[in-house]
């Protein structure tokens with residue numbers, strides 16, 4: 001633990017010192033969170049050391065942002081595991097090929113049942129049908145013994161080109177809502193996932209918003 005802590009601190013300190021130097025030399029660095037933090041820290045403290053955040057403070061902020069963001073990610077992964085918008089993928093063999101020890105001739109349609117694989121207790125354990133974001137606490141590879149068992153965005157050369165955009169968009173939408181409202185599921189909600197091309201809640205997802 002101590003070694004990891006030392007390594008992370010050293011890494012972050014290096015990045016922060018570089019940014020600090022660049023900001024002092026008049027280079028604007030405010031196109032990311034750390035840049036904004038360093039710049040606003042300098043502006044707010046106005047040269048008064050006791051008002052400024054220390055490098056240690058900034059290191060802790062960086063760690064916090066990383067872990068906090070991780071938890072949102074965990075929730076989104078768990079939603080995408082239980083309710084993947086694309087419930088199966090199809091492929092067609094263009095020549096005779098061997099897949100997992102089985103020989104297929106050319107022209108065979110293969111269906112990859114993404115939804116079933118995401119719900120399979122032999123892969124995810126007894127709580128496979130439970131909503132448990134914690135299973136992703138140590139990343140996708142540690143959530144299951146089979147790395148490729150989680151593939152809401154597909155896999156391989158045709159993996160979804162929009163996956164990072166989609167995750168970022170979802171996080172930004174959630175953050176925008178949570179800054180202004182708290183919400184809970186409406187009693188009128190009926191859990192009925194169904195598919196029309198992609199997976200949807202059949203009767204919508206009614207939530208009750210409360211202004212903060």
Ligand code: HEM
Pocket residue numbers: 084085086089090151152153154155157158159160161162163165166
């Ligand atoms: C939660 C949101 C999304 C999910 C679950 C999703 C899922 C997928 C999946 C499973 C595939 C692979 C299809 C296959 O292998 O047959 C795919 C491909 C693709 N997705 Fe997404 N997608 C999402 C959002 C987006 C967004 C926001 C964009 C565009 C900005 C996008 C653009 C594409 C494109 C262009 C491909 C085809 C890539 C190729 O064939 O090379 N997707 N997506």
